[in-house]
Amino acid sequence: MPNWIKKSFVILISILTFGMISPQDLLAGNNQKTDEQQFATDHLEITPLPALNKEQTAEQLISQAKEITATKLGERILPRIESDFESEVIPKIEEIIMDLFDTYPEEEITDLAISPVVGKGDGERIFHIMDTKSNDEILYFHVRKDRPxxxxxSFNFHYHSAEDGFETHHELAEIYWGKDTPARFGSEQVH
Structure with a gap:
């Protein structure tokens, strides 16, 4: 499109809207996700785990949990806290999931899955583990930004359990960030 047409369009929009809408507002609207696109990234498909043995099923669930947690933290937070995250948080998530598998009836282990609603934005939710047969949530894994x-x-990683009605914060780890304000959860690197 020729430059003079673009400039004429900008002037026309400004005159018609009395300057209330600028071309930058129109361009910014094109970069935002639609509700439908946003909904698609907020939900996962519940895929029942294939009939595997207990250890394989646990490994698959742990792998999904690691992936979702890394996505929640995002490309701007994870690299800075990755070593502490890998050494402190991941082993505890694995331990809690294995403890759940040890207490859950053997024939119902394949009913366990990560909830289809995954946390995004600055909310605490990372993921929940649920029983797909009864639709009951069993464990909530959360992270929040603290600023004493x-x-x-710092980031406070914790979980809640159905055993106590999701009332108690069971701490996984506290990872120090620094004095500067951390990026939003899920933020991507700016190149």
């Missing part, structure tokens, strides 16, 4: 006075920011 004069100490800087």
């Amino acid at each position: 006075p004069l100490e800087g920011y």
Whole structure:
């Protein structure tokens, strides 16, 4: 499109809307996701785990949990806390999932899955583990940004259990970020 047409269009829009809408507003609207696109990224398909033995089923669930947690943290947060995350948080998530598998009836283990609603944005939710047969949620895995006075920011990884009605915070790890404000959860690197 010739430049003079673009400029004429900008002037026409400004005159018709009395300057209330600028061309930048129109361009910014094109970059935002539609509700349908947003919904598609907020939900996962519940895929029942194939009939595997207990250890294979646990490994598959743990692998999904790691992937979702890394996605929640995003490309701007994860690289900076990755070593602490790998050494402190992941082993505890694995341990809790294995403990769940040890207490769950053997014939119902394949009913366990990650909930289809995955946490995004600045909310605490990372993922929930549920029983797909009864649709009951069993464990909630969360992370929140804490900022104690004069100490800087840290990430508090914790979980809640159905055993106590999801009331108690069971701490997994506290990872220090620093004095500067961390990026939003799920933020991508800016190149």
